[in-house]
Amino acid sequence: MADNSKILIVEDDEAIAKLYQIELETKGYKITIAYDGEQALQKISAELPDLVLLDIMMPKLNGIDVLKKLRGDKKTKALKVIMLTNFGQEDLIKQAYALNAHEYILKYQSTPAEVAAKIQQALNKSGWTAEE
Amino acid sequence: MRRADSRNMAMNNHFTNKSWDKNSEQTKSDFVTILAHELRTPMTITKGYLSMILEGNAGSIPLRVREFLQEVYEGNEKLIKLVYDMERVVQIDNHAVQYDIKKIKPFNFILEEINKLNQKAREKNIILRVNLPKTADFQILADLEIFREIFRRVLENAIKFTDKGQVVVSAEEQIIDGEKFSIIKIADTGIGISKNALEHIFEKMYHANLTLTDQRGGVGLGLYIVKKLSEGMKAKVWAESLENDGSVFFIALPSVK
Numbered sequence: 001m002a003d004n005s006k007i008l009i010v011e012d013d014e015a016i017a018k019l020y021q022i023e024l025e026t027k028g029y030k031i032t033i034a035y036d037g038e039q040a041l042q043k044i045s046a047e048l049p050d051l052v053l054l055d056i057m058m059p060k061l062n063g064i065d066v067l068k069k070l071r072g073d074k075k076t077k078a079l080k081v082i083m084l085t086n087f088g089q090e091d092l093i094k095q096a097y098a099l100n101a102h103e104y105i106l107k108y109q110s111t112p113a114e115v116a117a118k119i120q121q122a123l124n125k126s127g128w129t130a131e132e
Numbered sequence: 133m134r135r136a137d138s139r140n141m142a143m144n145n146h147f148t149n150k151s152w153d154k155n156s157e158q159t160k161s162d163f164v165t166i167l168a169h170e171l172r173t174p175m176t177i178t179k180g181y182l183s184m185i186l187e188g189n190a191g192s193i194p195l196r197v198r199e200f201l202q203e204v205y206e207g208n209e210k211l212i213k214l215v216y217d218m219e220r221v222v223q224i225d226n227h228a229v230q231y232d233i234k235k236i237k238p239f240n241f242i243l244e245e246i247n248k249l250n251q252k253a254r255e256k257n258i259i260l261r262v263n264l265p266k267t268a269d270f271q272i273l274a275d276l277e278i279f280r281e282i283f284r285r286v287l288e289n290a291i292k293f294t295d296k297g298q299v300v301v302s303a304e305e306q307i308i309d310g311e312k313f314s315i316i317k318i319a320d321t322g323i324g325i326s327k328n329a330l331e332h333i334f335e336k337m338y339h340a341n342l343t344l345t346d347q348r349g350g351v352g353l354g355l356y357i358v359k360k361l362s363e364g365m366k367a368k369v370w371a372e373s374l375e376n377d378g379s380v381f382f383i384a385l386p387s388v389k
Contacts, residue, residue, distance in 0.1 A: 013173055018182040026189065057169060086172035089165070090230045107176040108212050111183035 002058060005123055006030045006049040010066070011084070012058045016107070020053060020084075023112035024119070037061025041069060051123060053115075054101075056085040057104060064092065067099045080122050084115065113115040161226045165293065168219040175215070178208045219352040221336065224360045231275045231365050235388050238272055239264065239280060241317065245284050246301060253291050259298040260291070270314045271388040278361050279385065282369070283316065285358050290320040293379070297321025305387060308368070313384040317355045320380075325373040333371065336358040 007029045011017040014035075021031045032047060034040040036059040039110065052070075056063035063083060070076040082103040083096045093104050102122045105115060153159055182205045186189060186198065193201070223229050246262055253260035272279075290299045298318045306315050325333060332338045336356040362369045366386055373379035 013177075015177045016173065016180070019177065019184070022189070023180075023184060086176060087165075108172045108179065108215075111187075112180050113183065113187060119143050 003028050003120070003123065004030055006032070006047065007119065008032050008034060008040065008047065008049040010034045010037070010052060010058070010063065011055045012036055019112055020115060023116055027116055027120075029119075035059075037063065037066045039067050044070065045077070048075070049079075051080040051082065051119060053082050053084045053119070056087050058084065061099045064095055064099070067096065067101060071099050082118065082122060085096055140297055148172070157226055161222050161228065164222040166220060168215050171215050172212070175208055175212050179205070179212070182208070214351070217351070217357060220357050221353050224357065224364075229361065229364055231278060233275050233365055235271050236268055236274055236279070238274070238283075238314075238316075238385070239269055241276065241280055242283060242301065242303075245280055245287060249284070249291060250289055252288075253299065256291065256295070258291060258294050258296070261298055261300045263300055263302040264317050265303075270303070272314050272385040273388060274365050274367065274385050278365060279367075282358050282361050282367070282383060285354050286318050286369070286383060288317050289354060290322065290379070290381065294320040294322030297378070306384070308384060312387040313368070314387045316383045316385070318381045318383075319378065321378040324377050324379055325376040326373065326375045330371060330373055334369070 007024055009017050009020050009024075009031060010112060011020070012035050017033045017035070019101065021033060024031055032043055032049065035042045038060045040052070040054070040058075041061070043049075054063045054066060061069075063085065067081060067083075070079055070081065078100075081101050082105060083101045084105050084107055085092075086107050088106050096104050101127070105117050107115075110118075182201055185193065186201060219247065242264070243262065246260060250260055280290050287299070287301070297320070299318065299322075302317045302319070304315055304317070306313055329338075336353065338352045338356075358369055360381065368384040369382065371379055371381045
């Protein structure tokens with residue numbers, strides 16, 4: 001089943017951003033990319049994606065601070081956010097989940113196909129199903 | 133586009149807020165965290181693009197090319213593991229590992245970890261057997277993820293050092309120094325460990341002392357990590373071995389009274 005949900009990839013490394021873009025576009029998702037935290041907030045506000053893949057270590061504003069700002073805004077309070085990072089520190093994972101991140105994925109442990117599977121799960125977990 | 137400096141500034145508050153002292157343990161630990169992160173970026177790129185090629189996303193590839201690329205993929209996985217171990221040792225030595233100790237029933241998690249490693253055992257023609265009694269619904273006090281890491285590392289080791297025969301996982305309860313422990317045994321028919329080496333296998337970087345012919349890859353951090361993580365949750369690990377005959381590793385976890 002083709003899914004044309006809008007996904008924003010927030011990732012400062014171009015090669016990594018492209019990697020997920022290719023994988024997700026083949027699955028039918030509409031992809032936009034932001035290369036730093038501030039750009040991420042602008043694009044989220046302008047495009048209201050269905051899901052955000054959020055890196056942590058980025059220029060201008062890190063991913064945890066981006067997530068804090070999203071949760072503090074009525075419009076993006078419930079936005080689906082998957083953290084996708086190479087930082088596995090327990091305190092960052094706890095902070096992200098405390099801010100209602102849907103998933104915390106370590107890039108180096110997952111292939112793009114595995115990331116895509118988690119995205120699909122998160123998008124399906126919307127509180128309603130096609131049958132309803 | 134690599135902008136490590138500005139990215140590091142954006143992350144500063146997540147590491148240390150103390151004034152910068154290049155000799156402090158905290159600074160060294162933060163440095164290793166950043167270094168590990170920077171090493172993982174090219175490894176992620178390699179893993180990601182290779183997996184897409186191997187899954188056929190870039191079109192069909194000749195069998196021989198696939199074989200070679202699979203080797204590159206495995207090599208990259210080893211690098212990923214090495215960086216993880218390096219970072220884990222620094223966390224351990226800086227007492228930065230956080231334990232969330234709860235009552236857990238480890239039976240299913242043991243089976244899950246065994247299933248994950250079954251393929252590896254099969255590739256080496258080793259039988260991976262579980263000999264847990266049906267009543268093995270024992271409850272232990274442990275951090276679940278750390279318990280899984282300890283068990284996985286010991287089991288991986290057993291498979292790595294066994295060239296023929298089997299690796300058997302079993303469990304029993306025992307009283308040690310008046311306290312009840314659930315003991316998980318991982319017994320292999322591998323190359324074994326010499327009496328001299330057995331005294332040192334849980335020490336950091338013990339492999340550095342080995343002669344070149346004794347080496348089987350690895351830098352000797354794995355069992356040190358196992359030992360330290362176990363101590364962190366009041367578990368015990370030890371080993372018995374006969375050279376050329378096999379080894380038995382014991383992981384003793386506090387039972388729930």
